Amino acid sequence: xxxxxxxxxxxxxxxxxxxxxxxxxxxxxxxxxxxxxxxxxxxxxxxxxxxxxxxxxxxxxxxxxxxxxxxxxxxxxxxxxxxxxxxxxxxxxxxxxxxxxxxxxxxxxxxxxxxxxxxxxxxxxxxxxxxxxxxxxxxxxxxxxxxxxxxxxxxxxxxxxxxxxxxxxxxxxxxxxxxxxxxxxxxxxxxxxxxxxxxxxxxxxxxxxxxxxxxxxxxxxxxxxxxxxxxxxxxxxxxxxxxxxxxxxxxxxxxxxxxxxxxxxxxxxxxxxxxxxxxxxxxxxxxxxxxxxxxxxxxxxxxxxxxxxxxxxxxxxxxxxxxxxxxxxxxxxxxxxxxxxxxxxxxxxxxxxxxxxxxxxxxxxxxxxxxxxxxxxxxxxxxxxxxxxxxxxxxxxxxxxxxxxxxxxxxxxxxxxxxxxxxxxxxxxxxxxxxxxxxxxxxxxxxxxxxxxxxxxxxxxxxxxxxxxxxxxxxxxxxxxxxxxxxxxxxxxxxxxxxxxxxxxxxxxxxxxxxxxxxxxxxxxxxxxxxxxxxxxxxxxxxxxxxxxxxxxxxx
Amino acid sequence: xxxxxxxxxxxxxxxxxxxxxxxxxxxxxxxxxxxxxxxxxxxxxxxxxxxxxxxxxxxxxxxxxxxxxxxxxxxxxxxxxxxxxxxxxxxxxxxxxxxxxxxxxxxxxxxxxxxxxxxxxxxxxxxxxxxxxxxxxxxxxxxxxxxxxxxxxxxxxxxxxxxxxxxxxxxxxxxxxxxxxxxxxxxxxxxxxxxxxxxxxxxxxxxxxxxxxxxxxxxxxxxxxxxxxxxxxxxxxxxxxxxxxxxxxxxxxxxxxxxxxxxxxxxxxxxxxxxxxxxxxxxx
Numbered sequence: 070x071x072x073x074x075x076x077x078x079x080x081x082x083x084x085x086x087x088x089x090x091x092x093x094x095x096x097x098x099x100x101x102x103x104x105x106x107x108x109x110x111x112x113x114x115x116x117x118x119x120x121x122x123x124x125x126x127x128x129x130x131x132x133x134x135x136x137x138x139x140x141x142x143x144x145x146x147x148x149x150x151x152x153x154x155x156x157x158x159x160x161x162x163x164x165x166x167x168x169x170x171x172x173x174x175x176x177x178x179x180x181x182x183x184x185x186x187x188x189x190x191x192x193x194x195x196x197x198x199x200x201x202x203x204x205x206x207x208x209x210x211x212x213x214x215x216x217x218x219x220x221x222x223x224x225x226x227x228x229x230x231x232x233x234x235x236x237x238x239x240x241x242x243x244x245x246x247x248x249x250x251x252x253x254x255x256x257x258x259x260x261x262x263x264x265x266x267x268x269x270x271x272x273x274x275x276x277x278x279x280x281x282x283x284x285x286x287x288x289x290x291x292x293x294x295x296x297x298x299x300x301x302x303x304x305x306x307x308x309x310x311x312x313x314x315x316x317x318x319x320x321x322x323x324x325x326x327x328x329x330x331x332x333x334x335x336x337x338x339x340x341x342x343x344x345x346x347x348x349x350x351x352x353x354x355x356x357x358x359x360x361x362x363x364x365x366x367x368x369x370x371x372x373x374x375x376x377x378x379x380x381x382x383x384x385x386x387x388x389x390x391x392x393x394x395x396x397x398x399x400x401x402x403x404x405x406x407x408x409x410x411x412x413x414x415x416x417x418x419x420x421x422x423x424x425x426x427x428x429x430x431x432x433x434x435x436x437x438x439x440x441x442x443x444x445x446x447x448x449x450x451x452x453x454x455x456x457x458x459x460x461x462x463x464x465x466x467x468x469x470x471x472x473x474x475x476x477x478x479x480x481x482x483x484x485x486x487x488x489x490x491x492x493x494x495x496x497x498x499x500x501x502x503x504x505x506x507x508x509x510x511x512x513x514x515x516x517x518x519x520x521x522x523x524x525x526x527x528x529x530x531x532x533x534x535x536x537x538x539x540x541x542x543x544x545x546x547x548x549x550x551x552x553x554x555x556x557x558x559x560x561x562x563x564x565x566x567x568x569x570x571x572x573x574x575x576x577x578x579x580x581x582x583x584x585x586x587x588x589x590x591x592x593x594x595x596x597x598x599x600x601x602x603x604x605x606x607x608x609x610x611x612x613x614x615x616x617x618x619x620x621x622x623x624x625x
Numbered sequence: 626x627x628x629x630x631x632x633x634x635x636x637x638x639x640x641x642x643x644x645x646x647x648x649x650x651x652x653x654x655x656x657x658x659x660x661x662x663x664x665x666x667x668x669x670x671x672x673x674x675x676x677x678x679x680x681x682x683x684x685x686x687x688x689x690x691x692x693x694x695x696x697x698x699x700x701x702x703x704x705x706x707x708x709x710x711x712x713x714x715x716x717x718x719x720x721x722x723x724x725x726x727x728x729x730x731x732x733x734x735x736x737x738x739x740x741x742x743x744x745x746x747x748x749x750x751x752x753x754x755x756x757x758x759x760x761x762x763x764x765x766x767x768x769x770x771x772x773x774x775x776x777x778x779x780x781x782x783x784x785x786x787x788x789x790x791x792x793x794x795x796x797x798x799x800x801x802x803x804x805x806x807x808x809x810x811x812x813x814x815x816x817x818x819x820x821x822x823x824x825x826x827x828x829x830x831x832x833x834x835x836x837x838x839x840x841x842x843x844x845x846x847x848x849x850x851x852x853x854x855x856x857x858x859x860x861x862x863x864x865x866x867x868x869x870x871x872x873x874x875x876x877x878x879x880x881x882x883x884x885x886x887x888x889x890x891x892x893x894x895x896x897x898x899x900x901x902x903x904x905x906x907x908x909x
Contacts, residue, residue, distance in 0.1 A: 489683050490683050
């Protein structure tokens with residue numbers, strides 16, 4: 070099979086997250102590339118939660134609405150998702166908890182008495198998901214050795230019990246077809262949050278500071294778990310105001326630091342953000358968008374904070390805003406962002422969303438472009454140290470407290486080269502120019518990294534413009550329909566010339582975004598460009614491939 | 626290259642008679658004595674908020690971080706955790722520390738992080754020209770409360786004691802020698818130290834006469850005893866007419882938050898890549 074898609078659903082607390090990762094890693098062993106879409110409510114127990122696990126022979130970073138198989142741990146799972154079934158889809162369900170009624174005509178339907186099995190085996194209730202995984206492996210002809218090996222690597226508690234119930238599930242199921250091994254490749258599989266974490270480490274991260282907030286909390290958790298291995302200082306302070314200012318204390322002392330949050334937390338960080346702009350302190354902010362405004366849908370997605378990221382805070386200063394599109398890009402640009410903010414001494418924002426942060430991807434580290442080393446400019450000790458020395462590039466050489474013979478004075482007020490508060494008009498203008506001048510040099514450097522990405526079909530006269538996590542779904546839809554895809558990755562400073570050349574020759578431009586007002590369209594309009602059509606989705610869910618293709622066909 | 630004289634070229638713009646001069650004089654004397662005793666000059670970092678007090682960082686020629694209103698404490702914690710060789714000395718107004726940034730102060734005390742807080746407590750907003758603060762007495766008539774405040778002040782020392790601070794003291798801008806002693810002990814204390822300085826604002830809330838009548842220096846007070854410290858701290862609630870004790874109220878040895886972090890070890894690029902690739906194997 071070229072591709073295979075399955076949905077696993079149950080109640081919050083059923084362990085759907087972990088079980089879907091295990092299913093994905095089993096499919097991974099057959100040589101497939103993986104993408105998992107996770108949808109869950111903002112509750113800890115009860116409510117419906119599910120994952121769509123898509124496996125393909127090609128690199129994919131999106132899911133499809135239609136699935137080949139549903140594994141149902143509760144009734145909601147069948148009731149809510151029956152429209153996703155195709156004629157030849159099959160269902161495995163817990164016959165102790167689910168009545169397979171009101172379904173479209175399905176050829177293959179297998180009930181497994183999960184409650185009965187776990188009672189007989191005296192197993193924990195949460196092992197129902199292991200039982201259904203065992204059942205799925207039998208139905209799709211996957212060898213139990215693969216399941217066993219994946220279980221061993223992924224289950225730390227009650228492994229034997231999980232293996233036992235999986236075997237029971239397996240024995241109680243009929244084989245329906247055979248998912249064959251399609252290649253030898255077997256990439257690591259993890260979330261966008263984990264890719265960002267690795268990217269920050271690659272970029273030289275010394276410390277990570279965050280207050281928990283979906284969708285970026287898992288960066289905090291993951292980096293905390295790696296703290297010892299990479300000598301990281303990982304801190305969870307009292308609120309996001311503290312997070313941002315603490316980070317600036319780290320930056321002043323010479324430690325590479327990043328923070329993570331969502332829109333609500335970023336609101337609290339904005340006073341610190343403009344401080345970083347004024348005081349020229351390098352900090353990377355991971356901003357994970359979700360459905361707003363205010364608390365909105367806290368565990369769902371959106372792309373509504375582009376202009377917030379671009380404009381947050383008082384005053385004018387240079388900032389770097391980057392919106393990677395998938396896990397590999399998240400790794401690459403997080404590492405690069407940390408390097409660049411240290412070279413140019415400014416705040417940098419990695420603008421992501423729930424789709425990317427909590428989506429799970431096959432990750433091929435060898436396919437990632439080289440990150441050229443860009444070192445910060447350090448004080449050469451020749452002249453007396455001035456923290457804000459006004460240079461041609463606007464970049465002042467760095468020294469850090471404890472460096473001998475340097476006095477390093479940081480200031481939130483307008484200041485002279487030494488960092489002493491001033492109010493005179495000439496210095497005020499000179500220092501503003503100095504800070505803004507960095508943008509030109511930053512943009513020049515960014516050009517080397519192709520800040521606007523273009524994908525097949527490059528010869529098409531129809532172009533789709535997208536940003537962030539819509540990259541994958543647009544590329545795949547574009548491939549299927551023969552369009553050119555344009556993805557501006559760097560949004561500030563905006564690479565106007567690169568964008569212009571990317572859209573040149575197009576007769577029709579369609580913009581695809583997860584918001585109601587077309588935020589990327591507003592941005593490109595500012596630079597004198599426009600689009601012909603827009604496809605906007607703002608119901609908290611990302612586009613699926615089939616959904617976007619339908620929308621595109623409607624337009625054409 | 627560095628002048629060991631601690632004065633900068635910045636012009637001092639405090640009002641004549643301002644209590645901030647005493648704090649400036651005292652801290653410079655303490656810094657000089659610490660340097661004479663062997664503290665490397667470059668290992669001092671001072672941090673301020675925003676307000677009249679905050680100008681102090683412009684006036685002292687050492688590493689400094691002129692931060693924003695109420696945010697001295699998170700900055701100080703970042704600096705200290707990042708570089709534990711530094712003596713991190715913070716100046717904050719009562720509006721900064723006890724109002725805008727109170728949550729940070731409580732958490733820093735709770736963590737017992739090794740920083741020194743010197744609070745310029747003039748009990749009035751000076752730079753915004755005369756409004757009440759969290760420690761203004763009941764009935765204080767300021768520009769935002771022309772008919773007098775209807776709320777009692779907080780007692781910041783009582784709050785700090787209950788939050789876990791391990792060094793709590795009060796000074797007064799007219800008692801210069803005591804200020805020097807308190808600052809030095811606070812800086813040498815390993816852990817979270819707070820010195821609340823009754824710093825008189827001559828322009829908007831001139832309390833010299835009142836304080837001169839009511840302050841006294843603590844004698845034979847057992848600084849190790851939590852309950853006695855609490856009693857002494859409660860003697861004056863920052864509002865009622867009662868004697869105002871000056872000196873160290875409480876002192877305790879305890880482990881400090883900043884002791885708990887791994888040392889930053891510079892890593893070679895290829896070694897780091899290998900480490901990352903090894904961890905990636907766990908994700909198959």
